[in-house]
Amino acid sequence: MTTDIRELSRSEMEIMKVLWRHGRLSAREVHERVGPRRNWALSTTRTVLERMVQKGAVLRERFHGVNLYIPAIPRAAGLAALVRDFAERVLEIDAAAVVPLLTRGAELSEEEIREVERLLARDGGGSDDA
Amino acid sequence: MTTDIRELSRSEMEIMKVLWRHGRLSAREVHERVGPRRNWALSTTRTVLERMVQKGAVLRERFHGVNLYIPAIPRAAGLAALVRDFAERVLEIDAAAVVPLLTRGAELSEEEIREVERLLARDGGGSDDA
DNA sequence: ATCGCTGCGCTACAACTGTAGCATCTTCTT
DNA sequence: AAGAAGATGCTACAGTTGTAGCGCAGCGAT
CATH class of the missing domain: 1.10.10 (Arc Repressor Mutant, subunit A)
Incomplete structure (x- = not known):
């Protein structure tokens, strides 16, 4: 079920946008671009990212022990x-x-x-x- | 605080749209136009409407014992x-x-x-x- | 082998949203 | 005046979102 992108929250959309821009990033990298703007703690970025994975909006891929997140929707x-x-x-x-x-x-x-x-x-x- | 319309949910936006179209309606009248489409119980329409009032997105006005709702944002x-x-x-x-x-x-x-x-x-x- | 840094997965909790029932109050009708 | 029909205000409860801490695990340096 290719997650309907319309049901992403603003926070999620912002993350989606950076993922679109960069293709695939680690949680930290994502955080570097949205954290400051949103005043998030790193763990917050992680949580949102993880929820997006559960929703099927983002794919997670393990790379040398680190999770990389990839947009599941072009x-x-x-x-x-x-x-x-x-x-x-x-x-x-x-x-x-x-x-x-x-x-x-x-x-x-x-x-x-x-x-x-x-x-x-x-x-x-x-x-x-x- | 003139409520930022961007923070209305989809449901709320739909109601807002009918209010914009009609100017001022009773809960029942609003319900008649959004209820069916959304498969809501009348009480649901009421609740959403009431929450919009609390948010300041809609104004409530008493008319012969009935509440009329008016968009607070043109x-x-x-x-x-x-x-x-x-x-x-x-x-x-x-x-x-x-x-x-x-x-x-x-x-x-x-x-x-x-x-x-x-x-x-x-x-x-x-x-x-x- | 050990220590420390960083990432991971789990847990938490309050506010907001979807969805609605119910007891009570109003108003219109007879 | 009394009863029917409908409206109101309150309460409820699950799911989602915002926001974040914490203990444990892996990897690189000593």
Whole structure:
């Protein structure tokens, strides 16, 4: 069950974002980027991270005795879901209309933008496929 | 403390939306529009509504022994805050860029759109004023 | 082999959220 | 005035989130 990214809390989303940006990080590394901003104790970062693993939003991988955390949801898919949700629930417009804005946004690769676009086009929510 | 609309839960947001749409409704009336969709018992709608009052997101007014609930945050201000949050936190773009999309969205009046625009322009988060 | 540093896994606890029942009070109707 | 129908305010309880400490284990230095 590929965890619905919309049910991540703000804290979790923030962590998700750093994981998206870096691919895979240890708890400490994650903490270095979100801890200060949030004023968290290292153990707090760990706990949140661990809960994300339980939710299936993040994968954990052991590397020489250290846990590395990897996003279980690719950024494009995550953004697509978030955009769709916001567009439909709040703006009440068709999600596809938001795509153009992505171009100016975070460092998304052409690839990713196209992917998000693909996911938002064809008004469907379900599992995609080639 | 004009409650930060970003801290409303999904359930609460849904109620907020119907209140924005109708201005002021009794618990039952609110329930009629969100209850079915959410499969809530009337008492659930009441509880959520009441919590929103406590949070200061909704005002309660007695009318012939019945409570009427009124949004404590005008729609334009609420949408502006939500848009700003989403734009900056998720899309990582300037909130103002989202304004054009509103035109096609929910039934916002020209007035409201202009207001949202005003609130999002001039990159500021704090309390506004003329 | 031992000591210390760092990471791990477990536990904790308060506040918030989802969800709702119930006893009681109001209001309308007859 | 009395009863029915509906609204109110209170209470409840489980699950989620925010926030963090603690004891134990592994690894590198001595």
